[in-house]
Amino acid sequence: MRPTASTLGLVVFCAMLLASIAIFGYLIESRVALLRAALPTARFDRWRERWSGVLTQFLGQRRILSPRYLGAGLMHALIFWGFLAVALNTVQFVGDGFSAGFHLPFLGVAQPIGIAYRALRDLFEVAVVGMVLVAAFRRLVLRPERLTPSWDAALILAMIFTLMATDLAMAGLSAALGGDAAGPRSPAASLLAPALSGASPAAGKALFAACWWSHLVTLLGFLCYLPVSKHFHVVTSLPSVLFRRLDTGALPAIDLEIPSASASPDSSISAGRTCWTSTRAPSAGAARPLVRPTRPESPSTPRRSTRTCARR
Numbered sequence: 001m002r003p004t005a006s007t008l009g010l011v012v013f014c015a016m017l018l019a020s021i022a023i024f025g026y027l028i029e030s031r032v033a034l035l036r037a038a039l040p041t042a043r044f045d046r047w048r049e050r051w052s053g054v055l056t057q058f059l060g061q062r063r064i065l066s067p068r069y070l071g072a073g074l075m076h077a078l079i080f081w082g083f084l085a086v087a088l089n090t091v092q093f094v095g096d097g098f099s100a101g102f103h104l105p106f107l108g109v110a111q112p113i114g115i116a117y118r119a120l121r122d123l124f125e126v127a128v129v130g131m132v133l134v135a136a137f138r139r140l141v142l143r144p145e146r147l148t149p150s151w152d153a154a155l156i157l158a159m160i161f162t163l164m165a166t167d168l169a170m171a172g173l174s175a176a177l178g179g180d181a182a183g184p185r186s187p188a189a190s191l192l193a194p195a196l197s198g199a200s201p202a203a204g205k206a207l208f209a210a211c212w213w214s215h216l217v218t219l220l221g222f223l224c225y226l227p228v229s230k231h232f233h234v235v236t237s238l239p240s241v242l243f244r245r246l247d248t249g250a251l252p253a254i255d256l257e258i259p260s261a262s263a264s265p266d267s268s269i270s271a272g273r274t275c276w277t278s279t280r281a282p283s284a285g286a287a288r289p290l291v292r293p294t295r296p297e298s299p300s301t302p303r304r305s306t307r308t309c310a311r312r
Contacts (some may be wrong), residue, residue, distance in 0.1 A: 019220075054238065058238055061073070079132065083160075125188070152229055162215070173204055175189035235285055277309045
């Protein structure tokens with residue numbers, strides 16, 4: 001029943017997969033170049049603290065689940081957790097394109113862990129669909145002040161919704177057409193199969209193929225779009241948390257007020273501050289004096305100095 005069972009379908013599938021991987025690699029190269037240009041630093045110590053941060057900040061989403069923004073934070077967390085839960089299913093979806101019935105170890109349709117995983121997957125897919133609709137309602141109707149209109153966010157939400165909806169539809173169609181006879185049905189398949197069983201086998205197969213190709217196109221499009229999207233943190237969040245700086249301390253207090261011209265250097269030092277002078281040329285838009293100079297400015301014109309002080 002999978003579209004790649006035919007030679008043409010398999011060729012198109014492989015071509016799309018290779019093209020998307022090549023585009024992703026091309027777009028990600030510039031980001032990797034920034035890492036190569038950075039100075040090396042030791043981030044392979046204090047593993048207990050690092051993995052603790054992964055559990056609380058990456059998996060637990062502690063930063064966004066604050067009481068002040070609990071509703072929006074929970075919405076974002078459920079979408080993120082759904083992304084993690086469906087990641088294994090994405091691997092199996094791509095593998096099934098090459099070999100029918102492909103599954104990761106212990107995740108077969110008749111294996112206990114596989115049955116539990118499919119139930120968890122269905123639960124998160126339904127939750128993600130609901131949270132995407134909530135996010136769209138907030139952006140289109142409620143429009144909180146701290147949310148700015150963004151086509152990027154709208155496109156990402158549309159792709160997430162398409163991925164979840166097509167996967168749920170494929171589960172229901174597979175059950176309705178008898179494609180999951182090798183094992184028990186998933187919860188979504190059991191609920192959706194009766195509603196989809198009224199279609200003829202030909203129509204059901206055509207609808208399954210449409211959902212399958214839509215899911216694939218959206219998945220590969222998402223892969224290519226991520227490197228140029230603000231949602232690239234989906235890829236970088238885990239290494240960013242794991243290899244974060246653990247030796248950050250308090251920054252020194254900086255006095256940004258420029259001392260008056262009558263203040264002497266000794267007065268700043270006696271007040272417990274250390275001052276230094278930075279020299280810069282006047283900006284192009286700086287106000288000029290009302291009295292015209294007696295001679296034109298030359299390259300030897302003194303530059304303005306700014307003194308900045310930091311408390312000890």
